[in-house]
Amino acid sequence: MNTNPNPAEPVPYLRRSREYYEAQGFEHAYRYAHHEVAPFTELPKPLKECTVGLVTTASTYPRASLEPRKIDSGTTTPPPARLYADDLSWDKQATHTNDLNTFCPIEHLQALSAGGVIGALAPRFHCAATEYSQRSTLEKDAPELHRRLVEDQADIALLIPL
Amino acid sequence: MPTVIIGSALDIVERCGVPRFLFVDFPLGNPCGKPWDKAMQQRIVRQGIGLFETIDAPQNTVFCSEEWGDDDWRGRYMEVNDDNRDELARKGEELRLRRANRQRRPE
Numbered sequence: 001m002n003t004n005p006n007p008a009e010p011v012p013y014l015r016r017s018r019e020y021y022e023a024q025g026f027e028h029a030y031r032y033a034h035h036e037v038a039p040f041t042e043l044p045k046p047l048k049e050c051t052v053g054l055v056t057t058a059s060t061y062p063r064a065s066l067e068p069r070k071i072d073s074g075t076t077t078p079p080p081a082r083l084y085a086d087d088l089s090w091d092k093q094a095t096h097t098n099d100l101n102t103f104c105p106i107e108h109l110q111a112l113s114a115g116g117v118i119g120a121l122a123p124r125f126h127c128a129a130t131e132y133s134q135r136s137t138l139e140k141d142a143p144e145l146h147r148r149l150v151e152d153q154a155d156i157a158l159l160i161p162l
Numbered sequence: 163m164p165t166v167i168i169g170s171a172l173d174i175v176e177r178c179g180v181p182r183f184l185f186v187d188f189p190l191g192n193p194c195g196k197p198w199d200k201a202m203q204q205r206i207v208r209q210g211i212g213l214f215e216t217i218d219a220p221q222n223t224v225f226c227s228e229e230w231g232d233d234d235w236r237g238r239y240m241e242v243n244d245d246n247r248d249e250l251a252r253k254g255e256e257l258r259l260r261r262a263n264r265q266r267r268p269e
Contacts, residue, residue, distance in 0.1 A: 008233050010172040010187055016240040023242040024254025035179040040220035041164045047215050053163075066264045090191035094235035101203050102192035108200075108207040118211060149163060156164045156214055161171075162191050 033134050044155055052118050053154030054125040055145060056104040057161045058083040058097070069129035071144050076121050079106040088130065090162045103162050122152040130161070168193045168210040172223070182217045184210040186226045189235045195228065202228055 018029045043050065060072045062084045069087075074080050083104055085097045101107050109121040126148050129141050149157055166182045169175050170193045175183050186193045186206055194210075195203030206228055213224060242250060 008187070008236060010185070011236050011239060012173060013171045013190075013240075014173045014177065019242050020240040020250070021254075023247055023250040024257065025251055026254060026258075032174055033178040038179040038181050038220040040181045043164055043214055047211070050214070052211070066260055085191070091189035091235055091239050092191070093238060094189035095191045096197060097191055099192075099197035101200070102194050102197050105194045105203060105207045108194070108204050109211075111204065112208065112211060117208070146163065154163070156166075158210065159165050159167045160193055161167065161169050161175075162193070 030132070031134075033137075047118055047156075048116055049119045050155040051120045051122050051153055052109055052113075053122040053149040053152055053157040054104065054106065054109060055128050055149075055157055055159045056083065056125060057088060057128050057130045058085040058103060059087075059127050060084070063087045069131060071129050071141055071148070072127040073124045073148060074127075076106050076110070076123060076125055080104075083127075085162055088162050097162070103160055105160070109158070119155075122149070122154040124148070124152050128159075128161075164214060166210050166213045168206065176221075176223060179221055181220045181222075182213045183223045184213055184226055185223050186228060188228075188230045189239065196230065 014032060021029055054076070059069070060074050060080060060083060063069060065087045067087065079100065082098070083100060085103070090097070097103060104125060106121065106125065109118065112118045113120050126145055128145060131137055131141065164181070166184065167175060167180050168184045168186060170186050170188050170190050172185050175185070184206070195206045206226055209224070209226060217224070
């Protein structure tokens with residue numbers, strides 16, 4: 001790990017969200033995913049030969065706030081005109097998500113492909129369903145995302161949670 | 163499959179434990195750079211993609227040096243104070259009611 005170049009302290013989201021939900025009267029704090037060890041897979045070939053899959057937590061269609069989320073996919077060429085994220089928790093006071101490339105950087109990955117840094121951008125991007133149930137994520141959503149990435153012949157994946 | 167995460171919630175991602183992580187210290191919502199700042203976005207995405215080659219062991223966080231510009235958002239997000247405490251309690255009640263009636267995700 002390198003050191004934080006920013007003199008400001010990173011926002012303590014775990015503590016903030018615990019206090020926020022307590023103030024809303026929820027008895028049990030949300031249990032964030034926790035793993036003592038993380039898996040690690042080496043690059044299968046040089047980066048400049050890899051096809052990159054892109055995964056976002058935004059959606060291809062507008063979702064209502066408590067609507068069940070599902071995995072969805074869209075083409076990278078042409079890229080979507082916009083994606084939807086109003087039902088997700090992000091800082092709606094400080095910023096907006098009208099610029100797709102701030103969280104689903106299709107244009108920049110295409111430029112990296114054109115410049116020979118990566119082999120290619122996969123033909124589809126995928127929208128992960130950020131469900132509260134870690135079991136759903138581990139047993140259903142993650143395998144399905146992996147299946148779609150393999151189907152796209154992606155060698156590696158760039159995951160971008162909002 | 164090798165992965166890199168570009169994200170802005172340092173403690174949440176590190177608690178989860180992931181293979182490769184580029185931490186961008188921005189308000190949640192724009193981990194790949196400020197809206198419409200294409201040059202900055204390009205630098206962040208390039209740095210993130212670069213981690214596939216430079217990180218050789220899991221649970222490694224790299225801090226991105228890009229700056230948002232102001233720090234006002236840091237204290238404000240999900241803040242609980244005397245001005246919003248009653249409102250949050252009311253919203254919580256409302257949310258529990260709606261959740262009780264929500265459509266279940268099909269199995």
